[in-house]
Amino acid sequence: MSKPQVKLVIWDLDDTFWHGTFAEGSMQYSHANHDIVIELSRHGIMNSICSKNDPEKIKSVLKQYGIFEYFLFPKISWQPKGNQVASIIEEMQLRAENVVFFDDNSLNLNEVKFYNPQVRTELAENVTEILNWPEAKGKDDHQLSRLKQYKILEFKAIERETKFNDNEAFLRQSNIRVRICTNC
Numbered sequence: 001m002s003k004p005q006v007k008l009v010i011w012d013l014d015d016t017f018w019h020g021t022f023a024e025g026s027m028q029y030s031h032a033n034h035d036i037v038i039e040l041s042r043h044g045i046m047n048s049i050c051s052k053n054d055p056e057k058i059k060s061v062l063k064q065y066g067i068f069e070y071f072l073f074p075k076i077s078w079q080p081k082g083n084q085v086a087s088i089i090e091e092m093q094l095r096a097e098n099v100v101f102f103d104d105n106s107l108n109l110n111e112v113k114f115y116n117p118q119v120r121t122e123l124a125e126n127v128t129e130i131l132n133w134p135e136a137k138g139k140d141d142h143q144l145s146r147l148k149q150y151k152i153l154e155f156k157a158i159e160r161e162t163k164f165n166d167n168e169a170f171l172r173q174s175n176i177r178v179r180i181c182t183n184c
Contacts, residue, residue: 003120004097006045006136010085011037011071012103013051013058016124022053022061029065032128037070039131043138044146046092049074050084050101050112072150073157081108082115089116091157092150100136102127 011017017033020026037047048071051058055076062068073091075084081103089096096118103109104124113121130136141147 003133003135004095006100006120006130006133006138007098008046008048008089008092008094008100009037009040009130010048010050010088010099010101012081012101012105012108012124013049013053013076015104016102016127017049022058027061034065034067036127036131037067040136040138041070041144041147042140042142043136044141045136045138046072046147046150048072048088048092049076050081050088051076052078052081069151070147072147072154080111082111085112085116085119089119092153100130 011033014021014023014027018030019028040047049058051074053076055074058076059068059074062071073088075088077084085099085101089099096116097120099116099118100120100122101109101112101116102122102124103112106123109121109123112119
């Protein structure tokens with residue numbers, strides 16, 4: 001039986017996307033994984049991040065290497081990964097069976113699998129093989145049109161979240177006026 005097509009790869013960072021742990025100052029950037037992310041994108045396969053780290057510091061590092069723009073809906077926080085992966089899948093409007101999650105920690109893999117039973121979980125040591133998987137061939141997209149479409153979706157989600165973080169703010173900005181008449 002063939003495996004479902006891969007449409008999204010979610011990366012842990014420490015000891016998965018790069019070698020070592022960022023917070024401990026032992027991080028060594030992996031140019032091989034950098035190239036895998038770009039190659040997947042060129043085949044219409046999207047990438048995201050689910051990592052327990054400081055979000056601003058991580059964004060800064062990834063921007064320095066010119067790779068941050070290849071990641072969609074990244075979840076970089078100290079929150080449990082199972083729910084974070086579910087959130088990424090929902091925000092990207094994908095099906096869990098089309099998602100692969102890479103992590104070096106089997107506890108994280110088990111947690112993600114518990115909350116997202118259809119997600120394919122893989123140890124970090126298997127990352128280099130993904131470009132050889134038949135289900136990860138994708139389609140030619142050297143123009144990165146699929147990535148650009150998802151960036152628009154991501155932008156809209158961020159706008160919605162930052163502009164209207166609660167219903168009251170939305171209603172105030174809607175400028176709705178109500179008049180109550182008691183003598184009808």
